[in-house]
Amino acid sequence: MKYKSQKVAYWFFALSMLLLVLQLTYGFIMGFARIGLDGLHDFIPFNTARAVHTNLLVVWLLSGFMGAAYYIIPEEAQRELVNVKLAYVQLISLALVGVAAVIGYHFNWWEGRKFLEIPRQLDFLVVANVLLFLGLILATLFKGKRRTTTALVLSMGLLFAALLYIPGMLPFDSQVTDSFFRWWVVHLWVEGVWELIMGGILSFLLIKLTGVDREVIEKWLYVIVGLTFLSGVLGTGHHYYYIGVNKIWLIVGGIFSALEPLAFLAMALFAVNMYRKGEKRHPNKLALFWTLGAAIVSFLGAGLLGFAHTLPQTNLYTHGTLVTAMHGHLAFWGAYAMIVLAIISYSMPNMTGRKLYLSARGRAAFWLSNIGMIGMTVAFGVAGVAQVYLERKFKMEFMQVQNEISIHFVVLLLCASVLTFGIILYIVDFIKHGRPTDQALEIKQ
Amino acid sequence: MLSKKQARTFFLGGTVVTFLIFIGLTIYSFSKEQDQSNYENITEQVVRGKHLWEASNCMGCHTILGEGAYYAPELTKVIDRRGKGYIKAVLTTPNPWAPNGRKMVAYGFSDEEAEDLIAFFDWIDDIDLNGFDTVVSPIAKEKTNN
Ligand code: HEM
Ligand code: HEM
Ligand SMILES: [Fe+2]
Numbered sequence: 001m002k003y004k005s006q007k008v009a010y011w012f013f014a015l016s017m018l019l020l021v022l023q024l025t026y027g028f029i030m031g032f033a034r035i036g037l038d039g040l041h042d043f044i045p046f047n048t049a050r051a052v053h054t055n056l057l058v059v060w061l062l063s064g065f066m067g068a069a070y071y072i073i074p075e076e077a078q079r080e081l082v083n084v085k086l087a088y089v090q091l092i093s094l095a096l097v098g099v100a101a102v103i104g105y106h107f108n109w110w111e112g113r114k115f116l117e118i119p120r121q122l123d124f125l126v127v128a129n130v131l132l133f134l135g136l137i138l139a140t141l142f143k144g145k146r147r148t149t150t151a152l153v154l155s156m157g158l159l160f161a162a163l164l165y166i167p168g169m170l171p172f173d174s175q176v177t178d179s180f181f182r183w184w185v186v187h188l189w190v191e192g193v194w195e196l197i198m199g200g201i202l203s204f205l206l207i208k209l210t211g212v213d214r215e216v217i218e219k220w221l222y223v224i225v226g227l228t229f230l231s232g233v234l235g236t237g238h239h240y241y242y243i244g245v246n247k248i249w250l251i252v253g254g255i256f257s258a259l260e261p262l263a264f265l266a267m268a269l270f271a272v273n274m275y276r277k278g279e280k281r282h283p284n285k286l287a288l289f290w291t292l293g294a295a296i297v298s299f300l301g302a303g304l305l306g307f308a309h310t311l312p313q314t315n316l317y318t319h320g321t322l323v324t325a326m327h328g329h330l331a332f333w334g335a336y337a338m339i340v341l342a343i344i345s346y347s348m349p350n351m352t353g354r355k356l357y358l359s360a361r362g363r364a365a366f367w368l369s370n371i372g373m374i375g376m377t378v379a380f381g382v383a384g385v386a387q388v389y390l391e392r393k394f395k396m397e398f399m400q401v402q403n404e405i406s407i408h409f410v411v412l413l414l415c416a417s418v419l420t421f422g423i424i425l426y427i428v429d430f431i432k433h434g435r436p437t438d439q440a441l442e443i444k445q
Numbered sequence: 446m447l448s449k450k451q452a453r454t455f456f457l458g459g460t461v462v463t464f465l466i467f468i469g470l471t472i473y474s475f476s477k478e479q480d481q482s483n484y485e486n487i488t489e490q491v492v493r494g495k496h497l498w499e500a501s502n503c504m505g506c507h508t509i510l511g512e513g514a515y516y517a518p519e520l521t522k523v524i525d526r527r528g529k530g531y532i533k534a535v536l537t538t539p540n541p542w543a544p545n546g547r548k549m550v551a552y553g554f555s556d557e558e559a560e561d562l563i564a565f566f567d568w569i570d571d572i573d574l575n576g577f578d579t580v581v582s583p584i585a586k587e588k589t590n591n
Contacts, residue, residue, distance in 0.1 A: 034516070041541075041548050046516045047505020112502030114513055149449075173492045175569065176482040177475070179512055219449040226456035233463040234470075242577035243510045244482040246474040250575065256463075316580055320511030320519060387515075392580050398518035399545035 001350045001443075003074040005081035007436040010351050011091050012067030013344045017427050019060035019098065024420050026053040031416060034402075034409040044106065051105045051117045057332060058115070059098045064340030065197050066094070069137050069158060071347050072204050076151035077144025082136060090132045097125045113178065115186050116168045123169050130162045149218035150207070153225060154200025160193040176244040183239045190331070191232040191260060191302075198294070198339050199225050199267070205291045205346055206271060211280025220274075224266045231259035238310050242319055250312045257310045261303035264335075268303075271295035284349060286357040289366050290342030297338055297370065301330025301377070317392045322384030322405075330377040341426065352433045353440035365425035372419025376412055383408035481573035494565025497558055506549070509569060511577060517549065521574070522582035524566050532566070533559045 001007070029040055029049040038046075074081050081087060101118050104110060110117040118126065137158065141151055168185035172178040203221045207214055237253020271292050282288065305327040309318040318324065345362070349355045356362065383405040390401045473479060498504070504513035509520045523532060535542055539553040554562070570578075 030516075036546060038548055045506075045548075045550050047502045047514070047550070050505045050514050050516075051502060108500070108502070110500075110502050112499045112504045114504050117502065117505075149453075173487055173495065174482060174484055175495060175498075175510065175565075176484075176572065178495075179510060180471075215449060219447065219452045222449065222452035222456045223447070226452065226459050229456070230459035230463055233460070233467050236467065237470075240474075242574050243512070244572035244574055246479050246481065247575055248470065248474065252470060316577060319577065320508040320513065320515070322515050325515060399547060402547065403545065 001347075001436075001440050003080050004438055004441065005084045005087070006071050006074050006347075007351055007438075008081065008084060008087045008091070009067040009071035009347060010436040011088070012063050012070060013348075013430070015091065015095055016060045016064040016067065016340060016344070017430055019056045019063065020423065021427070022102075023053055023056035023060060024416070024423065026050075026056065027416060028413070028420075031409055031413045035406050035413070047112070048105050051110055052102050054115055055101060055105070055117060056098075059094075059101075061332075061336045061340060063094060064344070065158065065201075066090075066133055068197075068201050068340070068343045069133075069154060071343065071351075072154060072201070073137050073140050073144075073151055076146070076148045076204070077141050078146055079140065079144045082139045082143060086132065087136055090129060090136065093125070093129050093132075097122060097129060113168075113182055116182060120169060120171075123165075127162070127165065130165070134159055134162060148214070149221060150200055150203045150214075153196050153203070153221055157193045157196030157198075157200060161189060161197070164188050164193060179243050180240065180245060183236055187236045187239055188233070190335070191235060192229060194336060195228045195232070195263065195267075196225050198298070198335055199228075201339050201343050202267065202271060202291065202295060205287065205342060206274045206278075208346065209280075209282045209284065209288050209291060210274050210278025211282075212274045212278050217274060220266075220270050224263060224270060227259075227263040227266055231256050231263060235260045238312075238315065241312050241315055254310070254312050258307065260310075261299070261307050264299040264303035268295045268299040283355070284346060284357045286362045286366065287342055287346035289363075290338055290345050293366065293370065294334060294338035294342055297330065297334030299334070301327065301332075301334040305330055305377070305381075317388050318384070321387050321392070322380055323388060324384070326377055326380035326384050329380060330373065333373045344430070348430065348433045350443075351436035351440055353437060353443050354433050356429055356433055359429065361425050362429050365422045365429060367422070368425065369419050369422030372415050372417070372422055375415030376419065379408045379412035379415060383412075483568065483571045486568055486571065488564065488568075490561050490564040491568045494561040494563070494568075497554070497562055498565060501550075501552060510572075510574070511581075517547070519581045520566060520569075522570055522578055524563070524570055525582050529563055532563055536562060 026049045029044055030046060030053060032038070033041070033046050070081065070087060101122055104119065105117065109119055111119055137155055141147060141155055164185055167181040170181060172181070199221050203217050206212065206217055234252050235257035237249040238257035240249035240253055275288070275292060309315050309323055309327065345357070349357055386405050387401055390396045390404060391398060506514050506517040507520050508515065511519070535549070536552060536554045536559040537556065539551055541551045542549040
């Protein structure tokens with residue numbers, strides 16, 4: 001740690017960890033409901049659990065991205081954050097808005113639009129919060145001594161993510177139009193601007209961990225984010241095949257979304273090659289595991305499994321089945337959960353001065369959570385493919401098929417337990433690091 | 446070899462060009478001639494139905510147009526498959542509805558609310574889904590075969 005104000009990041013990461021635990025809890029509620037253990041139905045029906053599960057996912061990732069920015073931007077810009085007090089105000093308001101939304105979901109205060117369930121009134125608070133965050137980050141960046149590509153790409157990702165929230169707030173009478181612009185948020189986030197955030201964090205970590213020259217790393221960063229937008233923007237069309245808009249999207253969406261894996265492949269090759277090339281062997285191996293892991297698993301989850309159902313001929317049958325849930329889990333995990341866990345693993349020893357990265361617990365956390373998540377992906381995948389054949393090809397009744405495939409949800413729950421055990425170990429490590437301290441400023445990294 | 450400046454030009458150029466094409470295609474597919482969502486048939490009742498659909502977060506269990514959750518059946522073409530009477534019964538019953546063991550939230554909608562939702566489904570059913578409707582409803586399939 002080079003600047004005192006970087007310590008703010010710790011509290012965003014702590015909030016992240018807390019929300020992650022809650023997210024997993026609601027995942028279990030849904031998993032159990034799917035095998036018939038739905039005792040909570042009257043208090044937390046499936047739609048409540050789902051809204052909480054997916055929204056907490058987004059909020060803990062955003063909190064992680066914000067923490068990452070508060071840690072990275074001062075170091076890249078070579079100055080303290082412009083205003084530390086306001087950063088804490090932003091932290092607390094983020095937590096309050098998140099909590100209000102989640103509590104609201106238990107009392108039917110929501111808008112049933114997948115991933116955008118936050119009611120419009122609260123949306124304005126979200127916007128205010130994000131504006132405050134962006135103001136602090138951008139002011140620090142532009143008052144700083146230098147403006148690196150890494151910092152610019154990261155900030156640009158955060159800025160665009162905020163702008164793209166707006167189309168999701170517009171009201172429409174038609175379900176088709178509503179859905180069309182919902183994807184401007186959901187798709188253009190995860191397959192567009194969030195990749196800039198991921199790329200920025202990845203590039204920062206690779207510079208620190210491998211010692212490869214910044215110029216080389218940042219050049220490839222441009223190539224990667226270039227590929228992302230080149231394929232991802234028109235790739236939005238893969239959500240427009242079957243929702244009641246023009247057939248032209250079958251062609252445009254089919255071609256461009258099929259190219260999207262290239263950006264993730266480039267990310268994986270880039271990370272592995274920089275690691276090979278690097279002369280420096282940073283002692284924080286754990287951070288390196290998570291960093292390389294994010295680049296590789298995102299290619300599997302987003303690139304390969306995304307490609308598996310992105311062609312219109314396939315998507316006609318898989319659209320809106322458990323195949324989508326299979327892909328959604330590994331893609332979110334590999335690309336965004338793992339990169340957040342990577343920056344936390346890297347920054348915690350620097351902020352607290354405690355170098356816990358040699359512990360076996362950290363390694364176990366990495367392997368158990370990844371093995372658990374891959375097992376869950378397989379379980380969702382088998383259930384999904386069976387569902388596609390039985391329901392969509394052989395025209396069996398929905399619930400008859402669900403009963404056939406419920407055994408895969410037992411497997412899902414077992415694998416989810418392995419994942420959860422890994423996450424608990426990760427959080428134990430997080431807690432054992434203790435609080436951030438100014439004494440850590442003197443420690444060499 | 447590629448320089449950093451060239452890499453940046455690739456990024457900025459690619460982004461601007463694809464984004465402009467994207468906007469163009471969006472405008473094109475919402476132009477009146479291209480509309481296949483029978484937009485003109487959206488009545489006030491359909492809009493009320495849509496609001497109920499959102500306020501109840503039906504999408505938290507069901508899919509519609511293939512979007513939503515995978516806990517309960519796809520509702521595109523549901524009128525074809527079940528008929529209006531059945532749907533109305535499900536929506537208005539104050540008792541938890543649990544066909545085949547999986548519970549639905551007992552909304553206990555009024556008659557009028559149920560009608561609004563049915564109007565919404567009715568409108569959905571006439572959207573041209575580029576063939577997806579034939580996948581989710583066997584009856585739609587028969588229609589296209591004829
Ligand atoms: C990190 C990147 C990605 C994440 C986090 C992600 C996540 C998701 C999620 C959560 C959904 C479900 C959305 C909903 O129904 O509301 C989805 C759908 C989809 N994704 Fe991705 N995705 C990523 C990248 C990709 C890529 C690169 C491709 C293609 C190569 C792809 C192809 C698809 C397709 C075709 C669907 C629609 C499935 C359907 O019709 O039901 N995804 N993705
Ligand atoms: C305890 C572990 C977990 C369990 C048991 C679990 C279970 C589930 C279930 C049952 C669903 C709903 C599927 C449906 O609609 O029927 C779901 C949705 C989802 N979960 Fe999880 N989950 C867990 C952890 C995670 C994690 C760690 C992530 C992200 C990294 C995640 C991301 C998602 C996403 C993106 C969706 C929406 C998928 C879609 O709509 O296609 N989950 N989860
Ligand atoms: Fe997408």
